Amino acid sequence: MIDEKELRKLTRFQSDNPILSIYLNVDPTEHTSEEYLLSLRRILEEVEDEANPEDIAAVRRYFEHEYDWSGRGVIIFACVKADFWRVYPLNIPVASGATVARRPYLSPLAALMNAYGRYAVILVSRQDAQFFLFQLGELVEQQVVAGSQVRKLKKGRGSSGGPGRRGGAPISSRREEEMVTRNLREIAKEAARFSRRHKPQHMILAGAEPTVAQFRDLLPKSLRGKVIGSFGADPGTTKPELLERSLQIIRQAEETRKAEIVQAVFTAASKGREGVVGLDGTLSAAHEGRIRTLIIDRSYRAPGYRCDHCDYLTTQALDTCPFCGGKFIEIPDAAEAVVTKVIEEGGNVEVVDQNPQLAPAGVGALLRY
Helix, strand or coil: CCCCHHHHHHHHHHHHHEEEEEEEECCCCCCHHHHCCCCCCCHHHCCCCCCCHHHHHHHHHHHHHHCCCCCEEEEEEHHHHCCCEEEEEEECCCEEEEECCCCCHHHHHHHHHHHHCEEEEEEEEECCCEEEECCCCCCEEEEEEEEECCCCCCCCEEECCCCCCEEEEEEEHHHHHHHHEEEEEEHHHHHHHHHHHHHHEEEECCHHHHHHHHHHHHCCHHHHHCCEEEECCCCCCCCHHHHHHHHHHHHHHHHHHHHEEEHHHHHHCCCCCCEEEEEHHHHHHHHCCCEEEEEEEEECCCCCEEEEECEEEECCCCCCCCCCCCCCECCCCCCHHHHHHHHHCCEEEEEEEECCCCCCEEEEEEEEE
């Protein structure tokens, strides 16, 4: 399983030879393994002019003869000439695609780590709770916290007016709620200890809605800030169900996060401050090394030209490069080329799906200056 330490190692790797980065969705609930192999072949065909044939052959060999098709996503970084081969089967689906650059294409992996890398699900009831720590879709830690048993009085005994009634509420009912509050307060304290030990990036709450709302209010402020959502569940909810419901919430949170990034790019561009929208402006910013975060619509493709000497990218059919005098070669996808350039210069890349604001422009960026 990949972790933050492994991700840091990958960020430091660079090669003079092209590195093939493969992300393949293999979720068995969506398609068969044969269909995913066909998808892989199409993806590899798109980069065969840039990738080393040995790397393409190694990837094909792995999926055809070695992979057991037991997960939902696979990431591969391959550079045979540099003796670099990393495979990461995942229990969460990924968006399929291939990229060739002198660095591993890590932006989708980093996004997966930020969203799914380490998060906690707390299944809470009025009496007890279960803590689940997930990492990239796999359960890595579980803890049960038991509070005092909450006993409800039988109907008709101390449940209506009379000596046992003060201020309009039965004593038994008030004591019951006090017991529930004590339980939830203790569970909240244990949740804080659990968080200090395991350092989840996010937290998701599950249980009956009133109990979840009360529990959330009792959490320390630092933990409340980590809660990204909640859902209804009972104490008997299975681990696979908890995983699926929590993944849905994370996907929704990711969509919101990316929408906010797109909005930030368009706002910055409209004010003429550290933002650019459209391919021409983005290519110019990339050449100047100014891109901090690139946003690109997943389906966006655009032909262009690249200088064979300094790698300057443009959409214009120029005879010679205005920067170094080199010759231009036509490339089928200048958008993919700018992704590669941003990766090689250490920038972030956010691939966005079906955002109505970004779709007409296709690409944009937040700039360093």
